[in-house]
Amino acid sequence: MTNHSFFGGLRSRLMALAFTVVAAGLPAADPAVLLKDPAVQSLLEVVRRNEPDTMALLVRLTEIPAPPFKEEARAAVLRQLFEQHGLKNVFIDRAGNVVGTRPGAQPRPNVVVSAHLDTVFPEGTDVTVKHDGSRLKAPGIGDDTRGLAELISVLRVLQETKTPTTGTITFVATVGEEGLGDLRGVKELFDHTLKDQVDMFISIDGGGTGTITAFGVGSYRYRVTFKGPGGHSYGAFGLVNPIHALGRAAAVIADIQVPASPKTTFNIGRIGGGTSVNSIPFEAWMEIDMRSPDPVPLGAVREQILAAVDTAVKAENARWPKGAITADVQLVGDRPPGQTSADTALVQGAQGVIRALGGVPVIRASSTDANYPMKLGIPAITVGTGGISRDAHSLDESYEPVDSWKGPQHTLLLLLSLTR
Numbered sequence: 001m002t003n004h005s006f007f008g009g010l011r012s013r014l015m016a017l018a019f020t021v022v023a024a025g026l027p028a029a030d031p032a033v034l035l036k037d038p039a040v041q042s043l044l045e046v047v048r049r050n051e052p053d054t055m056a057l058l059v060r061l062t063e064i065p066a067p068p069f070k071e072e073a074r075a076a077v078l079r080q081l082f083e084q085h086g087l088k089n090v091f092i093d094r095a096g097n098v099v100g101t102r103p104g105a106q107p108r109p110n111v112v113v114s115a116h117l118d119t120v121f122p123e124g125t126d127v128t129v130k131h132d133g134s135r136l137k138a139p140g141i142g143d144d145t146r147g148l149a150e151l152i153s154v155l156r157v158l159q160e161t162k163t164p165t166t167g168t169i170t171f172v173a174t175v176g177e178e179g180l181g182d183l184r185g186v187k188e189l190f191d192h193t194l195k196d197q198v199d200m201f202i203s204i205d206g207g208g209t210g211t212i213t214a215f216g217v218g219s220y221r222y223r224v225t226f227k228g229p230g231g232h233s234y235g236a237f238g239l240v241n242p243i244h245a246l247g248r249a250a251a252v253i254a255d256i257q258v259p260a261s262p263k264t265t266f267n268i269g270r271i272g273g274g275t276s277v278n279s280i281p282f283e284a285w286m287e288i289d290m291r292s293p294d295p296v297p298l299g300a301v302r303e304q305i306l307a308a309v310d311t312a313v314k315a316e317n318a319r320w321p322k323g324a325i326t327a328d329v330q331l332v333g334d335r336p337p338g339q340t341s342a343d344t345a346l347v348q349g350a351q352g353v354i355r356a357l358g359g360v361p362v363i364r365a366s367s368t369d370a371n372y373p374m375k376l377g378i379p380a381i382t383v384g385t386g387g388i389s390r391d392a393h394s395l396d397e398s399y400e401p402v403d404s405w406k407g408p409q410h411t412l413l414l415l416l417s418l419t420r
């Protein structure tokens, strides 16, 4: 999954960033040293022992539907769980995020650990969990219901063992991570709910335990609608045609050149319009997605796409004597790109945890809730849930709990190293 070549493109910028972030970074307890502490070892043992309960909770949560923009039922249960497990000041914010605090001896550093409530599946999808050998199958089970179950596993062991921390840990279940949810939960969290109160952000999302998402792939999504008067294909011939205009734009977009490193992409994913073969359409639309972990090429590809739309409108209007095409350009997705420096306490700590627990850390780029705090300059990463997640976003989605307790063990050790 990791695109190594893309490091080359960002290295110099990262080097420059490293100094400022180190100065602001908070020292972490070395996870390898922590792991030698018998008290910490016994916490990790409890996590492992609790794993059957964590899996049972995973099944329970998976079977509560959480379609995009309809996460309330699942949020209500998370709120209950947060309260049952002793979090303070538990509430649901304006966007629908569930928030609860585990105060440390000091309010700072405040580390947020979170997973997302929403799935990509529409209302009415069968979310019954089915057993298929050692796999559990259900839409949303891995992405990101397993992350929610892991949040509770970590919280439970901290509470049951009354483990004190110096720093504060805030547990959050976010809304709107997927698709057109457009990170609305995490945006609300950092712009309002916990504005200026968060020092580090950890999102649990995606399988395994060896990867750290420290680069946020940003994206813009547009829906462009070309409009004209429309008319009979024979009788009104000579009129501007919105589908022809769309075709002109698509042809120019198809030839846009983008850098291979950092990987920058564009795609016209859907088109539509027209009413019949013998009508000049009054409307045609297309949906375009563009992505990059670097804001510069991302901005450049956006400019070229918007210019292509403009040029297409002018060309179509110049071609025909009658009518005029207009283009309605609507931004329907805006995920900022970002990165967290390898020299921050957070990335250092996460790498140290993976090594201490016997793995080899891999830094990668992805698009997750961590994108938004990264953009704000708040150290943020996304870590794995443990186990094996397959076929996310498909009806065949499954989760196989191979050494799944390692997920919460990693997250717990990381939280301890950051807040001890």
Ligand SMILES: [Zn+2]
Pocket (backbone or CB within 6 Å): 116, 143, 144, 177, 205, 206
């Ligand atoms: Zn996810």
